[in-house]
Amino acid sequence: MSNKDAVGVLIVDDQEMVRGICRQVVESLGYQAFQAESASQALQIIEQQPVDLVLADIKMPGMSGIELLERIKAGNPRIEVIVMTGYASVPSAVQAMKLGAADYIVKPFSSEEMKVLLTRLAETLDLKDENRYLRERLRSRHALGQLVGQSQQMQQVFKLIQRVAPSRAPVLIRGESGTGKEVVARSIHETGPWRDKPFVPVDCGALAPTLIESELFGYVRGAFTGAVHSKEGLLQSAEDGTLFLDEVAELPSELQTRLLRAIQEKEFRPVGGTKRIPVDARILAATNRDLEAAIRQGSFRKELYFRLNVVSIALAPLRERKVDVPLLAEHILQRLAASQPDSRRRVRWSIASEALDRMLAYDWPGNVRELENCLERAVTLGSGPLIRAADLPSNVQSPVSAASTDFPESVIPLEEMERQAILRALAGAGGDKMLAARLLGIGKTTLYRKLQKYQQKG
Numbered sequence: 001m002s003n004k005d006a007v008g009v010l011i012v013d014d015q016e017m018v019r020g021i022c023r024q025v026v027e028s029l030g031y032q033a034f035q036a037e038s039a040s041q042a043l044q045i046i047e048q049q050p051v052d053l054v055l056a057d058i059k060m061p062g063m064s065g066i067e068l069l070e071r072i073k074a075g076n077p078r079i080e081v082i083v084m085t086g087y088a089s090v091p092s093a094v095q096a097m098k099l100g101a102a103d104y105i106v107k108p109f110s111s112e113e114m115k116v117l118l119t120r121l122a123e124t125l126d127l128k129d130e131n132r133y134l135r136e137r138l139r140s141r142h143a144l145g146q147l148v149g150q151s152q153q154m155q156q157v158f159k160l161i162q163r164v165a166p167s168r169a170p171v172l173i174r175g176e177s178g179t180g181k182e183v184v185a186r187s188i189h190e191t192g193p194w195r196d197k198p199f200v201p202v203d204c205g206a207l208a209p210t211l212i213e214s215e216l217f218g219y220v221r222g223a224f225t226g227a228v229h230s231k232e233g234l235l236q237s238a239e240d241g242t243l244f245l246d247e248v249a250e251l252p253s254e255l256q257t258r259l260l261r262a263i264q265e266k267e268f269r270p271v272g273g274t275k276r277i278p279v280d281a282r283i284l285a286a287t288n289r290d291l292e293a294a295i296r297q298g299s300f301r302k303e304l305y306f307r308l309n310v311v312s313i314a315l316a317p318l319r320e321r322k323v324d325v326p327l328l329a330e331h332i333l334q335r336l337a338a339s340q341p342d343s344r345r346r347v348r349w350s351i352a353s354e355a356l357d358r359m360l361a362y363d364w365p366g367n368v369r370e371l372e373n374c375l376e377r378a379v380t381l382g383s384g385p386l387i388r389a390a391d392l393p394s395n396v397q398s399p400v401s402a403a404s405t406d407f408p409e410s411v412i413p414l415e416e417m418e419r420q421a422i423l424r425a426l427a428g429a430g431g432d433k434m435l436a437a438r439l440l441g442i443g444k445t446t447l448y449r450k451l452q453k454y455q456q457k458g
């Protein structure tokens with residue numbers, strides 16, 4: 001039989017009779033059987049056939065079943081191994097389990113016993129495959145490059161990124177601090193056809209105004225005291241690639257004018273230089289400021305705004321898309337774990353459900369960056385691969401609701417506060433009622449009842 005989707009079982013035993021019994025069982029279950037007389041033959045078959053599971057005798061001439069197990073696990077840990085052993089060598093079965101065998105069976109065994117064992121294991125195998133499949137599917141739909149998110153808002157952002165990435169159109173990325181503006185900029189660059197070209201970030205807020213000009217446009221020798229060599233500017237290093245103007249609202253006014261001219265004319269003059277240098281870089285810009293207000297106040301040039309804002313991507317604050325919290329936390333956690341200097345911390349971390357509940361109830365004023373800091377603290381200070389509520393910063397552990405910090409102008413009826421809380425939770429959960437109920441700390445049925453009540457009231 002050659003059913004491509006069937007579980008492939010490789011039977012390794014030097015005794016033909018044992019192989020015969022096993023083969024019968026394997027085939028009666030609808031799996032595909034492969035046979036080997038020795039461990040070395042088994043290794044050859046594994047390289048050529050779709051083997052998911054190995055039934056290996058421990059005591060064989062030549063390479064033992066234990067060594068075979070070690071080699072399989074080293075080369076392809078996905079393959080499960082069951083060892084078959086005589087009464088006399090149960091201790092080696094124990095050793096095999098320590099080395100990663102899925103189970104063991106003591107010889108002589110009946111076909112019925114073998115059938116039970118295989119059925120049970122195949123179920124877990126199927127399950128694992130299913131999980132892997134789901135994870136990958138989820139990832140592809142809920143991720144773009146380094147960005148993850150399953151909220152409607154983030155799905156919209158993914159679509160926009162994919163639309164703008166192939167073009168050279170400038171994009172203005174907006175959002176509160178820590179919402180992921182820089183990751184979005186990098187994703188645009190990495191999704192597009194110029195991904196092999198440089199991505200050059202310029203932090204307009206961090207550089208002293210006097211420095212930005214020479215950093216951005218470069219300078220020629222003797223342009224100012226101390227300019228002993230000429231230096232290429234960031235704009236020029238982004239040639240053919242992407243220039244990312246982070247915190248663009250902080251750019252001093254004269255520089256806004258110079259930058260606008262450079263973008264429009266696709267050429268510029270380094271500080272102190274006379275020669276014009278052509279440049280072709282894609283411009284991405286980000287800000288957490290209200291640029292329209294800055295224009296009204298005269299601190300941001302309208303023409304530059306129009307030039308940068310050809311396409312605009314707005315990132316919602318995390319509190320308005322709390323459905324993303326579990327996915328983001330998982331993503332960030334695995335990234336953090338992988339970069340731990342201590343190998344004991346480079347494991348698969350997870351979050352206890354009470355901790356996740358607190359994280360879902362919290363408002364995250366610092367957005368994804370705050371979530372990241374919170375997880376980093378938990379991974380660094382926590383004891384094990386499980387993050388508990390106690391590992392979270394105290395403000396996350398017991399969030400003070402925004403309403404209670406404001407001095408009440410007038411008293412709001414309890415029922416109205418409840419209604420608002422429910423509507424906010426639903427919006428934050430992207431309409432997911434299960435999650436909304438969790439955010440509110442009430443049961444799903446309670447939420448349904450309350451929703452029904454509001455609907456009746458209109």
Ligand SMILES: Nc1ncnc2c1ncn2[C@@H]1O[C@H](COP(=O)(O)OP(=O)(O)OP(=O)(O)O)[C@@H](O)[C@H]1O
Nearest residue numbers: 146147148149176177178179180181182183368369
């Ligand atoms: N959707 C996301 N998926 C994965 N990681 C994210 C996402 N959004 C943000 N992050 C992570 O959160 C952190 C903050 O993101 P980023 O630096 O892009 O924010 P920002 O909007 O530029 O913030 P600021 O305005 O403070 O500079 C980064 O480490 C980033 O990797």
Ligand SMILES: [Mg+2]
Nearest residue numbers: 181182246286
């Ligand atoms: Mg940033």
